[in-house]
Amino acid sequence: MVIGPVLLFLASLALSIVSSLVLAEAIDRLGSRLGVSEGLLGILTALGADAPEISAAVTAIQGGRASLGFGVVLGSNIFNLAALLGLSAAVAGQVRIHRAGLVWEGAVVMATTALVSVLVLGLLSPPATLGLIAAVLVPYVFLSSLRPAQVERAAAAGGHSPQVLLVSALADVTRDVRTGETAPRATRHDLLTLVPSLVCVVLASVGMVRASVVLGGRWGVAQVLIGTLVLASVTGIPNVIAAVRLALRRRGSAVVSESLNSNTINLVVGIALPALVLGVGQASSLTRLSVWWLLAMTLGCLVLTGRKGGLRRGEGLAVIASYLAFVGLLVLG
Numbered sequence: 370m371v372i373g374p375v376l377l378f379l380a381s382l383a384l385s386i387v388s389s390l391v392l393a394e395a396i397d398r399l400g401s402r403l404g405v406s407e408g409l410l411g412i413l414t415a416l417g418a419d420a421p422e423i424s425a426a427v428t429a430i431q432g433g434r435a436s437l438g439f440g441v442v443l444g445s446n447i448f449n450l451a452a453l454l455g456l457s458a459a460v461a462g463q464v465r466i467h468r469a470g471l472v473w474e475g476a477v478v479m480a481t482t483a484l485v486s487v488l489v490l491g492l493l494s495p496p497a498t499l500g501l502i503a504a505v506l507v508p509y510v511f512l513s514s515l516r517p518a519q520v521e522r523a524a525a526a527g528g529h530s531p532q533v534l535l536v537s538a539l540a541d542v543t544r545d546v547r548t549g550e551t552a553p554r555a556t557r558h559d560l561l562t563l564v565p566s567l568v569c570v571v572l573a574s575v576g577m578v579r580a581s582v583v584l585g586g587r588w589g590v591a592q593v594l595i596g597t598l599v600l601a602s603v604t605g606i607p608n609v610i611a612a613v614r615l616a617l618r619r620r621g622s623a624v625v626s627e628s629l630n631s632n633t634i635n636l637v638v639g640i641a642l643p644a645l646v647l648g649v650g651q652a653s654s655l656t657r658l659s660v661w662w663l664l665a666m667t668l669g670c671l672v673l674t675g676r677k678g679g680l681r682r683g684e685g686l687a688v689i690a691s692y693l694a695f696v697g698l699l700v701l702g
Contacts, residue, residue: 374580374583380576381576381577381580384572384576385421385577386607388567388569389417389420390418391566392420392567393417393607396563412510412630415634416634416638419635420567421607422601422605423442424573425578425604426596426639429441429578429592430640435647435648436591436596436653436655437582437596438639439489439596439656440593440594440600440659441601442636443659443660443663445602445604447601447659447692451689452609453605454624454628454688455692456609457621457685458682458688459682459686460613463682464616464621464624464679465674466621466622466674468675474625474630475629475671478629478671481505481633482633483664484641485502485641486660488640488644490652490660496645506637578600581595581599581600593653597659612627612628658699659699669688669691
C-alpha cells in the first residue's frame with residue numbers, strides 16, 4: 370500500500386509551504402526592525418524562502434543519499450530559473466533589471482554555480498571550494514549590507530576606477546530592489562514564530578524525503594530523479610508565488626535578485642557546507658547532466674535578461690521550454 374507514504378508526502382508538503390512562508394515573513398519583519406539594508410534583507414528573506422529545499426537536501430545527504438540531496442538543489446535551481454524568471458516573464462510580459470545590477474548579481478551566481486559544479490564533479494575539494502566561495506560571497510554580502518545613503522554618496526563621487534564603477538552598480542541595485550513601502554514592524558509574535566516555523570520546515574523536509582524514498586523504491590524510480598524533479602519543484606513553490614507577485618507589480622529587478630540569490634544560497638548551504646563534513650561521493654550520470662544544464666541555463670538566462678527590454682514573454686517561454694527539455698532528458702535517460 371502506498372496510501373501512507375502519499376499522505377505523509379502531501380502533509381509534509383503542506384506543512385513545508387505554510388511554515389516557510391511564515392518563516393520568510395518573520396525574517397523580513399525582523400530584518401526591517403533591525404534596520405538592515407534592503408540588499409541584505411533580500412538575502413535573508415531568500416534564505417527563509419529557501420529553507421524547504423535546503424532542509425530536504427541536507428536531510429538526504431546526511432542520511433547517506435547524496436544523489437537525492439544533490440538532485441534537490443540542482444533541480445531546484447534549474448526549476449527556479451524556469452519558474453521564477455521564465456514564468457514571471459511569461460505572466461507579466463517582461464522582467465527587467467539595470468544592466469549594471471545584473472552584472473553584479475550575475476557574476477556572483479555564475480561564480481558560485483561554477484565552483485559548486487566543480488565540487489560535485491569531484492574536481493575540487495570541499496575546503497578549497499568553500500574558501501573560493503567565501504572570497505566571492507563575503508565582499509558581496511558586506512557591500513549588500515551598506516545602506517542606500519552610503520552607496521549613493523560613494524557613487525556620486527564620480528570617476529572611472531573599478532571601485533567607483535562597482536559602487537555605481539550597487540547604487541543601481543539598491544534603487545532597483547527598493548520597494549517604496551514600509552515593512553510592518555516586527556512584533557513579539559514574529560520572534561515567537563521564528564524558531565517553531567524553522568523546526569516545522571525541517572520536520573516537513575524529513576517527512577518528504579522519507580516518503581519520497583519509500584515511494585521511489587516501490588515504483589522503481591531512481592532517487593536522483595525524485596530529488597531533481599519532484600522535491601526540487603514542490604519545495605520551490607513559496608519562491609514561485611513571491612516572484613510572480615513581484616513581476617505583476619513591475620518589480621522585475623526584485624524578481625531577478627530573488628531568483629539569483631535563491632540559487633546561490635541553495636548551492637552554498639545545500640551542497641557546499643554539507644560536503645565539508647559528509648563529502649560528495651561519486652556523481653551519477655544524471656547528476657552530471659544536471660550540473661552542466663544548470664551552468665548553461667544560468668548563463669543563458671543572464672544573457673537574455675541583459676538584452677534591451679529585459680526578459681520578455683517570448684524569452685520567458687523559451688526558458689520554460691529549456692526546463693521541460695531537461696525534464697524530458699532525465700525521464701528518458
